[in-house]
Amino acid sequence: MSLDLGKPGDFHVHLRDGAMKELVTPSLREGGVSVCFVMPNLVPPLTNPQRVLEYQKSLQKLSPRTKFLMSLYLCNEITPEVIVAAKKAGISGVKCYPAGVTTNSDHGVSSYEPFYPTFAEMERQDIVLNIHGECPSGEDIHVLNAEEKFLPTLELLHSKFPKLRIVLEHCTSKAAIKAVKRCGPNVVATITAHHLYLTVDSWGGNAHNFCKPVAKFPEDREALIEAATSGSPKFFFGSDSAPHPVESKTKGKGAAAGVFTQQHAISYVAQVFDNAGKLDKLRGFVTDFGKDFYRINDADLDSATVTLVEKPFKVADELSKDGLTVIPFQAGETLKWAVEWSN
Amino acid sequence: MSLDLGKPGDFHVHLRDGAMKELVTPSLREGGVSVCFVMPNLVPPLTNPQRVLEYQKSLQKLSPRTKFLMSLYLCNEITPEVIVAAKKAGISGVKCYPAGVTTNSDHGVSSYEPFYPTFAEMERQDIVLNIHGECPSGEDIHVLNAEEKFLPTLELLHSKFPKLRIVLEHCTSKAAIKAVKRCGPNVVATITAHHLYLTVDSWGGNAHNFCKPVAKFPEDREALIEAATSGSPKFFFGSDSAPHPVESKTKGKGAAAGVFTQQHAISYVAQVFDNAGKLDKLRGFVTDFGKDFYRINDADLDSATVTLVEKPFKVADELSKDGLTVIPFQAGETLKWAVEWSN
Secondary structure: OEEEEEOOEEEEEOOOOHHHHHHHOOHHHHOOOOEEEEOOOOOOOOOOHHHHHHHHHHHHHHOOOOEEEOEEEOOOOOOHHHHHHHHHOOOOEEEEOEOOOOOOOOOOEOOOHHHHHHHHHHHHHOOEEEEOOOOOOEOOEOOOOHHHHHHHHHHHHHHHOOOOOEEEOOOOOHHHHHHHHHOOOOEEEEEOOHHHOOOOOOOOOOHHHOOOOOOOOHHHHHHHHHHHOOOOOOEEEOOOEOOOOHHHHOOOOOOOOOOEOHHHHHHHHHHHHHHOOOHHHHHHHHHHHHHHHHOOOHHHOOOOOEEEEEEEEEOOOOEEEOOEEEOEOOOOOEEEEEEEEOO | OEEEEEOOEEEEEOOOOHHHHHHHOOHHHHOOOOEEEEOOOOOOOOOOHHHHHHHHHHHHHHOOOOEEEOEEEOOOOOOHHHHHHHHHOOOOEEEEOEOOOOOOOOOOEOOOHHHHHHHHHHHHHOOEEEEOOOOOOEOOEOOOOHHHHHHHHHHHHHHHOOOOOEEEOOOOOHHHHHHHHHOOOOEEEEEOOHHHOOOOOOOOOOHHHOOOOOOOOHHHHHHHHHHHOOOOOOEEEOOOEOOOOHHHHOOOOOOOOOOEOHHHHHHHHHHHHHHOOOHHHHHHHHHHHHHHHHOOOHHHOOOOOEEEEEEEEEOOOOEEEOOEEEOEOOOOOEEEEEEEEOO
16 A cells, blocks of 8 residues: 655754754655754754854755755844844744753743744744743643643733744643644644654653653543544644754753654654554645645645655664764664655 | 651662672661661562561671561462461561562552452451552553552552551652541551652653652642651651662663662651751651551660761762662762761
């Protein structure tokens, strides 16, 4: 059996910089991705359009046939003037990280109101707001309810800026799915591959499954699968593939959060859709809905297309080059569906 | 400032076997512990009284001034006849592990009813039932509610065997505290040091804080602190100190569950009581209540006593010997209270 997926997209990727960038960027294509939305949390973060364009150029060199949608990192420097410049530079979104919630979020946002003029300009310029939707842990906030506690902020921003297109990135909870559904069509959510697999049981004893937002309860995973396979254009694929050197993952105290899925992005998702008997909904989730939201025409992408083929393969134990090693999600496990490019 | 703690007890310890036993058993005394209750989950588990006595002898050699209360591992071999023999051998308890919930629990219990004759004999012989109170993860059970889901079983066993003395070991949730309070005086619970510190935020990014039962929500930790410092004899100290070689903790997939606190057992607890302004309740929790429950007379213990002294010290980065390394809880952190033996 095989399935034409057209030109799939991954609307949330971390491609890093330096040696890691060189290691993982080529795996976009290996994973079956034609277009991707690139997160700006480098060290230091991408806070001006010029640096974003330079970064985009460096990625293009490493994966020439991939289309890279780019983003800025929301911080004090992102004024309405910068938004105007970003639009001219062809930048697609601005990523908002609450301070301290995940990898390289130290420069993130503590309060949203100071950014209202920026959001208003984004609304005018039709630039997307990409939100990491978690509140930092505190007295009654912890990693399991951090996303749910953020949802009132999402709904507030939507009501203040109803025309602002907002992506609740890597949503992980039943509550988030409900909130996104409650909002108008300008609010959508990405769903990762790994959150379709993992629960709170998965990450305590396996550092490679530890990510932020953390995987939640079985009923949350069910809600994610239900949303992803529902055929609703409000939910589309963003892998949040987040490579870290194996040493950073397994160092014990202060281990890095992030799951690396880029290499087999589409295959991981296909497996879940297959298990759910919903392979007919796969193309909407990984190809159509995200491109529609970001207003990408297939004509602007490389001509090659992807076919999903039933051809079981084993996920390699590691992706490695010159002493830099990343452990893929489900290393050593067998996946049923492979991707093949048309040329 | 200083505080006379008499002869403290740690009523839940894992001392392992072989090189690990030799490494960690001496740290009982270093941690300020005069008497301890030893868990039977060796490989293979301790399922007959003879082996328990041999194991006890080997521990006694490594820490001659410590009193070791011993236990059997509940499995099909633990018949009423074995309970009679255990009583004669001076064994204090029988530990019940639900199958598959933690380290070396593969031989554990799937169903309780087949053990009712054994429990009846334990009731007659006045041998304690020590329960790891978690249900195995399944469709609607996960590591965060596994303890709460077990509580009806605890209450059922208590109602069937009201004279059986039961310890709900290492309780971690507000729900468990409530359930233990609801039961009669024959049902008590141990509380670890690390669960007075940790929450669900603590163990994803730090393998050394990962244990079973996992640390739960902030309100659960508050309930544990409240119970431990309440002066109620239903709650006493059992560290569940569970050493693993550092490689087993940081290997990523399949990492071992357990926190090693033996070296500074009393100091960790004292810090929490001090923070809560409840140092006056410390002696009850670490010394009196556990010994009363197990009917241990101070006259049967070594004559040395422990004084808690305000003498800040840094927790070592590791405990190591001949290539075997264990990482202590809060390695590198400063603790305010040290223990001093009277001789």
